[in-house]
Amino acid sequence: MTRLHFAHANGFPAGSYRQLFEYLPDTWHIEAIDKIGHNPQFPVSRGWPFLIKELEHYLESHFDAPVYGVGHSFGGLLTYLTACHRPDLFKGVIMLDPPVVTGLMRHVAKAVRLTPFFDKITPAGKAAVRCTRWPKDTDLVQYFKQRGLFRHISEDIVGDYVASAIASNEDEHILAFDHQTEAEIFRTVPLNLPAYYNKFTVPGKLVTAEHSDVVKPSMVKQFIHKNGLLHTEFKGAGHMFPLEQPGETAKLIQRTIDNWEHG
Known part of the structure; x- marks a missing residue:
């Protein structure tokens, strides 16, 4: 059985992606935290260490085997960070237009x-x-x-x-x-991504939107190289493409996972 956890974008609870989930195969076991960052046991803080723990805890308690982690925006970056801490929980990671801050922009943002x-x-x-x-x-x-x-x-x-x-x-x-x-999740976005480059050890794909106002090619070039990621550009759409084109997004997710499973 294919097991998948989906991590939502900040401010968009998991139920917002109902149609995307429905486009994925019925035989898949799909889970999602409804509202990440709202459990007082896992408070929001700079670099999201407790949100990483929240996702770890959820995966350990809801799945009996490693999963494919898929996330949109904030959820994509959080899934990547969690996979760096606990690669044993993941079979692969797909990031959909995550807010990756690297290079000169990282120093400016700090x-x-x-x-x-x-x-x-x-x-x-x-x-x-x-x-x-x-x-x-x-x-x-x-x-x-x-x-x-x-x-x-x-x-x-x-x-x-x-x-x-x-x-x-x-x-x-x-x-x-x-x-x-x-607001605090936005304010505390991790700005130390180079510290994770030697820790990401599972198959990974970065999907960036052609017209994204969040992710620019210059911001992700090093991130792709240092993490050994596959990279795909989602054509004709912006940052919200998983909600704007859920069917095409689901096809992309399924193709990627099928390739990892059988390629």
């Missing part, structure tokens, strides 16, 4: 992180002040469709996001995860 400007050049600032409550009569699917990240995502998938990210009562709709935790 300096800027000490200032309030870091919130302006990362999504942390917007996450910290995002709306968290809406009147009961708000059409939340249309509300989010008007936001840039959701522009090219179908209404059905935006509906999946709303169902997984929003709680409702008789008076209002409320964000169902902590937006300050979301």
Whole structure:
């Protein structure tokens, strides 16, 4: 049996990816932490050491054998870091447009992180002040469709996001995860990736989006080389391609895993 754990992007609970999961084979055992970083036993801190522990703990308690780790954005980088710490838990890792900060940008980010400007050049600032409550009569699917990240995502998938990210009562709709935790995850992104280059020992693939505003070719060239990664560019899409094109993303994941299994 093929065992797969999927790690979500920051601010997009695992239920947002329902359609992507449905495109994957029914025979696969697929698991996902619903909201990474929200278990008080594993707090968010610089470099994400406790989030790594959270993923380790989940894999140990939900699978009886090594898994293929797949993650989008934050989830892709977290899966990579966890595989570096515990390669015994993984058969392979697929990273979908992860926020890899290397080279000169790493040094710039380390300096800027000490200032309030870091919130302006990362999504942390917007996450910290995002709306968290809406009147009961708000059409939340249309509300989010008007936001840039959701522009090219179908209404059905935006509906999946709303169902997984929003709680409702008789008076209002409320964000169902902590937006300050979301901001802290952005603020504490690991900037020490060279320390991991000799620790990644499982098969790995990096998938970058052709029109990504998060991952640039110059940022990942060294990362690919130092980790011995396969690399694929997802054409005609931006950073949110796993939600914009779930069917094509699922095909890419399945082809990669099939090649590792049988190639």
